[in-house]
Amino acid sequence: MPSCLVVDDSRVVRKVARRIVEDLGYACEEAEDGQKAYEACTKAMPDAILLDWNMPVMSGIEFLEKLRQMPNGKGPKVIFCTTENDMAHITRAMNAGANEYIMKPFDSEIIESKFSQIGLVTSKSA
Template identity: 80%
Template sequence: MKSCLVVDDSRVVRKVARRIAEDLGFTCEEAEDGQKAYEACADNMPDVILLDWNMPVMTGIEFLERLREMPDGNIPKVIFCTTENDMEHIQRALQTGADEYIMKPFDGEIIGNKFLQIGLIEPEQLNQG
């Protein structure tokens, strides 16, 4: 089973995202800020990371910079999931090594489609949810 790390300082958002990822057939871990996410990755590198931008302690973009420097840090697909919805943020995320970008609010269909596009799931898995 593929694994997903949900990084968001909102417990509610983590719960929603977790549910969506689990429905798509992923096991899930949660982290409430970039630092906790970094520790989780050092422990066990996930297949995909759903990443908020604005969080206390360490932001999403700071975490992404560090992640990509870690051994095996290029393995996880990183999808930003944030209320930041302007072109500057999107471009900075892509330059830093994000694979996809979702502007909140999101739903299961948007996440499912992004998973499909970056090759994390097959089309058949989309329709099961």
């Protein structure tokens, strides 16, 4: 079973996201900030990461930059999932090596459509 790490400081968002990615067939791990996510990745590199931007201790963008430096750190597909919804943030995230970008609020349809665009799930209609 592929794995997905959900990184968000909101327990509610993590819970909602967990349900959606589990429905897509992923085993889900959670982390509440970038530092905890980094530690989780040193133990086991996930296949996908759903990543918030603004978090205490270590932000999502700092985590992404560190992740991409790690051995095997280029492996996971990273989808930002944040309230930051301007072109400057999107560009910065993509330049740092994100694969997709979701602007909150999101729903299961948006997550599924983004997962399928970057090859994490086979789209239902395909």
